[in-house]
Amino acid sequence: MSSSAPSASSTAAPAEVHAHIARLFVYPVKSCAGVEVREALLTDTGLDLDRAWMVVDEAGEFVTQRELPRMALVRPQIRLSDVVLRAPGMLPLHLQIDTVEEPVRVRVWDDEVPAYDMGAVAAQWFSDFLGRRLRLVRFDPEHRRLSDRRWTGDVEATNQFSDGFPLLLASEASLDLLNERLAAGGLEPVGIERFRPNLVLAGVEPHVEDRLEWLRIAGDDPVELLPVKPCTRCTIPDVDPATGEAGTAVGDTLQAYRRNERLNGAVCFGMNAIVRAGEGQWLRVGQAVEGGWRFD
Template identity: 75%
Template sequence: MSSASPEFQARIARLFAYPVKSCAGVELTEAVLTETGLDLDRAWMVVDAKGQGVTQRELPRLALVRTQIKHHEVVLRAPGMLALHLSIDAVEEPVRVRVWDDEVPAYDMGAVAAQWFSDFLGVALRLVRFDPEHRRLSSLQWTGGVEALNQFSDGFPLLVLSEESLAGLNTRLAAAGRAAVGIERFRPNLVLAGIEAHDEDRIAELHIAATQPVWLQLVKPCPRCPIPNIDPATADTDPVVIDTLQAYRHDPRLEGAITFGMNAIVREGEDQVLRVGQAVTGRWHF
């Protein structure tokens, strides 16, 4: 861990986990930090008949699948559907699936879950659970060689965003006569308060005041696909969000890609509890 003195102070404003990749997230008041991110984050994924993971990019109505975490189960609800109850500790047969370019071992969640997603989305689908024994690494290029694990996330264990970054976007949307959008569209895990807009771009590491030290390293800007254009309440798509970001968020670190938020890895603090309101200190990247 760096011995440099903290150069800024902030706090955790909001916490989100996304148990089923690309379905609606769960806002939490506290969450256990694991080596793959927040507990149960992207532990499940919907796959097509070929075992390829699907997201809101192809099936926007995944946004309408609401998630609730209970003690021993995750409960999924969607318009017109009875609730689907997933036992956290139960799976069926092992399978191989693909999340982007990675082929990974997983466990099929059975015929009932498959039929539920297929009926709701109108295409043959199955639900799978990540095999926790598998070590799926984040990009070593961006982690500087650190072996950072993740489950079915796009590529990194955590996504960090600030309240002020969203406020800046909403100011631009208002100036264009458009409605404000919620931070849920950007699917962050940690939302910070107390820093300026896009300060997360310039943060090297975060230290969180838990029972034991927590050290998160911010490693890669998050390039944005069209998912933020999808209204999480209706699944309707409007290009205004990405179009607005196009005006001011071209990132030279990613060859001009549109970025919003920073991907982070866990360097220290596995099994610690993160809570809304916790103090955060950190070091700027120079």
Template identity: 70%
Template sequence: MSTHSTDVTARIARLFVYPVKSCAGVEVTESVLTASGLDLDRAWMVVDSQGEFVSQRELPRMALIRPQLKHLDVVLRAPGMLALHLSIDTVEEPVRVRGWDDEVPAFDMGAVAAQWFTDFLGRPLRLVRFDPDHRRLSSLQWTGGIEAPNQFSDGYPLLVASEASLAEVNRRLAARGEPAVGIERFRPNIVLADVEAHDEDRLADMHIDTGGGEAVLRTVKPCARCPIPDVDPATAATGTAVRDTLQTYRADARLDGAVTFGMNAIVLQGDGLTLRVGQVARAGWQFD
């Protein structure tokens, strides 16, 4: 990968952590960066009775489960449910679970959590915590051979998008007579300001001065989009407008024509540093 000498100066506008895979995100003003992404991002996952992960794709009501990060626990709230408190440092028995093509070790979170998810989502489910001793790596093909660990993310430690990219989607939605959507639909970890629409597609390594050292992030793969951006995070209602709109201008040849929005990224440097809203990210441009 090469870069032009031209510099891009972006700013971190928003940060999101998704403690439970496919549930609502938590917007934060700062988050500790780890090799596997933002701290506690996709640390938990909901699985069915066979240990297969479930998501908003088949259970859109998961969008209504809203986590809150506390000092020692994560609190989950959902309409009509009492709050569920998950201790960050407590797990129960080890289990094996599947997410996409990976079978990984995890820890079951116990009967109370299982009943809570079962009651709210209407089918037998359990909650599991990723085993931090396991190294689940991003695709070496896309990372260029760099080992990038993940927890329960779809495949990469971070997802980067931009305010301008969202504005472009909303401009096109409006032209089709459709209402605007929020960035939450696209489930990014880092939202950049001060760049043009879809500039994140071609940024080279992003260097971020955190005040405690330099973090370096590399975008490695466009994010192919499933139906989840068409799930309304406020109501869990589903539609097709977002995907239909993206289909008109975001078919990506790098992924055989799949519709993409945002870029998956890995952490080259900065494990243990803190990312904050307002920090500046400097980068060059990728070119072939």
């Protein structure tokens, strides 16, 4: 796998893929609902405020919709100086973007990282809604949590509380294909929200994101992204974001055509990506996207 995209000043061959950004999503609290936005600031860890907060248990271990599907019902709103969380039957919880409390150590997958506790009110809010003793923490921006170098090569890609990579790419066509297969089985269609992408591409064939070596997004200072690893799927796409209830239809349908033998038969949908260039630029819905094919 090549680990670099052509730079804006290079004499690369013409791109073979032309698309545009159809939708953008930010997920302020890991495993809670996303916020669809028209534009988002790109940082070295992905979109600004993406997975900046995380819910943990009393041992500091992260929790997600895998064990607590009702987390899908926690809906954030991003404002200028705070993030407001709402959930059925709960008063709104306001998280000040520039305010934290005491430092703590927490675990996300195999990484133990420094973070900041968000205080007793936030802890009680999540505990009451989800029915377990929980706390809310904020990622320590001074810490560099690196993505797996087996996939990023010579690029040190940082991320916050995401599962492992700064960005997740998907396409409208990939979802359309899934919904066609669901319909053929007499099942209801689903939305892209179940797959929790950051960038949704339009104007491409289904699962073209699997085969891209690099992406360049047009702008004053072009953004370059590298798709590096297929996104293996757990039970979260089977959680209905409208009800917080889990089923099996999505996972069962994907099993029939989206098993990746290179990843021991894991079901995959979407591509994890890292930032090669363009930190500090704004991504906007409608921006043109070019890409080059992967030949491994």
